[in-house]
Amino acid sequence: DAKTTQPTSMDCAEGRAANLPCNHSTISGNEYVYWYRQIHSQGPQYIIHGLKNNETNEMASLIITEDRKSSTLILPHATLRDTAVYYCIVRVVYSGGGADGLTFGKGTHLIIQP
């Protein structure tokens, strides 16, 4: 079972910042927070990941609370092309050589409005 909770859907106006919340209250100290998005009929696209500190790259920013029980993905200036399903996933840092696959939930359907 997925270890994260996300809203089913969200709307955001084009040009505004989109803030996508994720609850992962049972996260362990050895688990990363990963974000992916999936545009219809395409494979999931990696966005960003982090362990404890906030992270930023060319696509987005990831804010992780100090207790690590929740995080927020921020798309600073949303465009229509950002309309997609966004998945928040927790993933072990090291699986001891075993599988470290991703467990996807249902994600958040983000709709950017013109």
Next chain:
Amino acid sequence: DAGVTQSPTHLIKTRGQHVTLRCSPISGHKSVSWYQQVLGQGPQFIFQYYEKEERGRGNFPDRFSARQFPNYSSELNVNALLLGDSALYLCASSTGGQGNSPLHFGNGTRLTVT
């Protein structure tokens, strides 16, 4: 740089038949994973291979099998196809450096079983 490539992009098979799906990872990536995504759901983990060894498998029947070749490409085989095997099959590759190595997905093979 080429991303993860999968072939074929679409496939129609009849119940009881066998299917082979192929995946070429990003150059330099040694780990390949397979996921199944049925309509309306997030991807579900099937297999992970690293350096040609199976690292783990998800909750799928023995009709599903896979292998990884010396060039790190991979095949997913499904025997005795059922209608419920209709799905988008996704391949992902990573460097294999465990949790800090993002998975990068291809755009999948759409399998329809009639």
